Each structure stands twice: as structure tokens, then as C-alpha cells.
Amino acid sequence: MTILIxxxxxFIGSNFIQYMLRKHPEYRxxxxxKLTYAGNLExxxxxEDDPRYSFHEGDICDxxxxxELLHKYRIETLVNFAAESHVDxxxxxxxxxxxxxxxxxxxxxxxxKEHKLKKFIQVSTDEVYGSLGAEGKFTETTPIHPxxxxxxxxASADMLVLAYHHTFGLPVVITRCSNNYxxxxxxxKLIPLMIANALSDKPLPVYGDGMNxxxxxxxxxxxxxxxxxxxxxxxxQVYNIGGNSERANLDLVKLILHHLAKPxxxxxxxxxxxxHDRRYxxxxxxxxxxxxxxxxxxxxxxxxxxxxxxxxxxxxxxRILSGEYQQYYKKMYEGR
Numbered sequence: 001m002t003i004l005i006x007x008x009x010x011f012i013g014s015n016f017i018q019y020m021l022r023k024h025p026e027y028r029x030x031x032x033x034k035l036t037y038a039g040n041l042e043x044x045x046x047x048e049d050d051p052r053y054s055f056h057e058g059d060i061c062d063x064x065x066x067x068e069l070l071h072k073y074r075i076e077t078l079v080n081f082a083a084e085s086h087v088d089x090x091x092x093x094x095x096x097x098x099x100x101x102x103x104x105x106x107x108x109x110x111x112x113k114e115h116k117l118k119k120f121i122q123v124s125t126d127e128v129y130g131s132l133g134a135e136g137k138f139t140e141t142t143p144i145h146p147x148x149x150x151x152x153x154x155a156s157a158d159m160l161v162l163a164y165h166h167t168f169g170l171p172v173v174i175t176r177c178s179n180n181y182x183x184x185x186x187x188x189k190l191i192p193l194m195i196a197n198a199l200s201d202k203p204l205p206v207y208g209d210g211m212n213x214x215x216x217x218x219x220x221x222x223x224x225x226x227x228x229x230x231x232x233x234x235x236x237q238v239y240n241i242g243g244n245s246e247r248a249n250l251d252l253v254k255l256i257l258h259h260l261a262k263p264x265x266x267x268x269x270x271x272x273x274x275x276h277d278r279r280y281x282x283x284x285x286x287x288x289x290x291x292x293x294x295x296x297x298x299x300x301x302x303x304x305x306x307x308x309x310x311x312x313x314x315x316x317x318x319r320i321l322s323g324e325y326q327q328y329y330k331k332m333y334e335g336r
Contacts, residue, residue: 002028004075007082009033011185014043019223043184060104079121090150101153120172122161127151131277140238173233177241178282182219195310208272210250213279217243218302221295228291242282245299
């Protein structure tokens with residue numbers, strides 16, 4: 001099988017490529033990434049010389065470019081990770097999210113339809129469901145109610161994917177995952193940001209009262225779930241993927257400080273971001289019952305390993321925390 005992975009130089013995509021090449025030695029992986037701020041080819045150094053793997057810099061909105069790759073490699077399956085993914089950035093400017101997440105997905109769907117791909121996997125997010133109260137979890141039948149420009153762009157893409165299945169019979173499957181963490185995550189996201197700041201004895205900025213709750217899943221568990229969906233997921237279905245690891249942001253930050261033996265005095269509360277969803281929680285019983293998948297990492301184990309990875313790979317994230325990102329960081333946290 002030859003699989004086109006879009007957005008494969010990002011956090012989840014690069015972990016998935018490494019996983020698939022280990023798990024399926026007979027597969028060929030073609031990686032397309034625009035290499036925006038969050039795309040990093042260092043994430044794929046382990047596989048860059050693998051003859052089963054090839055990388056092509058490009059934009060999923062570039063139709064001729066994608067079509068050329070489909071012909072060249074005889075692509076059978078497409079897994080779409082490509083997305084602008086950070087809520088804070090979408091609040092400060094939504095146009096790139098509309099372009100990549102909606103227009104780009106539509107370009108891929110059109111090409112998949114015309115070239116009769118065997119399967120189209122859309123990697124989405126639990127954020128399309130909106131916010132929960134103190135009880136309950138998101139199921140696949142929970143009404144879509146996105147609250148941020150990022151979530152709205154992903155929800156729009158999901159609707160397009162399902163429409164192409166209903167209207168044209170395109171063999172699609174959608175996955176909606178809770179918050180990922182693990183190696184190679186861009187350090188503007190909560191867990192790597194807090195680890196990096198703590199290691200540098202810098203303030204740890206926590207939005208609002210810190211009691212916003214997220215359901216966390218290790219990226220390795222997410223990869224095994226997408227693999228299961230790719231091979232066994234029912235066409236036209238949505239599968240929620242969760243780690244059963246709800247944590248309030250403040251409790252998570254304190255846990256990171258405890259692991260690193262750093263004082264809680266480093267915590268700095270900052271003005272809450274607009275429209276900050278209060279709680280997410282995923283019910284992943286469907287994928288567990290139908291496909292036999294379940295997460296292997298406990299949150300405690302996964303967080304400990306993740307902290308260890310960032311301690312050992314300080315040169316990786318310190319190279320990122322410079323230039324454009326420093327300007328962004330000041331805008332997001334120091335200007336509030």
C-alpha cells in the first residue's frame with residue numbers, strides 16, 4: 001500500500017509516519033508538508049533515508065502538485081493531518097485556518113473523488129463539539145458546536161468530508177481526538193510550553209483560573225487508533241479517540257513542576273483567552289468496541305516519559321524557541 005500523508009512534518013503526522021514504517025514494513029509513505037512554523041523535518045530524521053519514505057514540500061491547496069504525486073506514486077490512500085491547529089493563533093487571525101483547513105481539505109476531496117482513492121482519512125478534533133459542562137462526554141452523535149475559529153474550520157472540513165461520502169460515495173472515515181501530548185510537539189502547546197519554561201525557570205502562563213479541563217492522550221496511542229481506523233474503520237463513520245485522562249490545566253501544570261522539582265511559584269495566571277471552552281471529554285467506546293482499540297498509556301506514565309524526552313532533547317526545542325516564535329509568545333502572554 002502507498003499512503004499519502006499530508007502534514008506529516010508536524011507533531012502527530014511525524015509520529016504517525018515513524019509508527020507506520022515500523023509497524024508495516026511493506027508500506028510506502030509519501031509525506032507532503034508546507035513546512036510552516038509547526039512543520040519540522042528534524043522530527044523525521046530517523047526515517048529520511050528509508051527507501052520506503054519520501055518527502056515533498058508543498059501546499060495541499062496546490063491541486064496540480066497533489067495530482068502529480070498521486071500519479072507518480074500511485075497513491076491508494078490519503079490520511080489528512082495537514083491543518084492550522086492552534087486555537088490562540090486562530091483567534092488572532094482566522095484566514096489561514098479557513099484556507100488550509102477548509103479549502104485545502106476540499107482540494108484533497110476533489111482529487112480523491114476524481115482518482116478513486118480507496119480510503120480518505122480525515123484527522124479531526126474533539127473541539128468541533130464545543131464545550132461540556134461538569135458532567136458527560138462527547139460521543140460521535142454529539143451535535144457539532146465549534147466555539148473558536150480553529151474549531152469552526154475543522155468542523156467545516158468534517159462536514160465537507162461527510163458530504164463527499166453521502167453525495168459521491170467517497171470512502172471516507174473521520175477521527176476526532178482529544179488533546180495529544182508526547183515527543184516532537186511544537187512548544188507553543190500547553191504541555192511542552194510548561195516543560196520548557198519550567199526547565200528554564202521562566203514563568204508558566206496559565207489562562208484564567210486554570211480550571212479548564214482537557215482529556216489527554218499520548219500521541220503513540222493516537223497513532224495506533226488511526227492505524228486501526230485506516231485498516232478496519234467502517235466507511236462513512238466517525239470515531240472518537242480519547243485517553244480517558246481528564247485533567248484541569250492547573251493540576252497538570254503543578255504535576256509537571258512536581259516532576260521537575262520546580263516551585264509552584266513559577267505559575268503565573270494570565271488573562272483568559274476569548275471563548276475558552278471549559279471542558280472536553282471523549283467517549284471512545286465506539287472505536288474500542290468495533291475495532292478493538294484501547295489506549296495503552298496511563299497519563300502518569302506518558303507525562304513522565306514526555307518530560308524525560310524534552311529534558312533529553314533541549315537542543316530541539318531551544319532552536320524552535322527563537323525568532324518568529326518569540327514574537328508570537330510575547331504577543332500571546334506578555335501583552336495580556
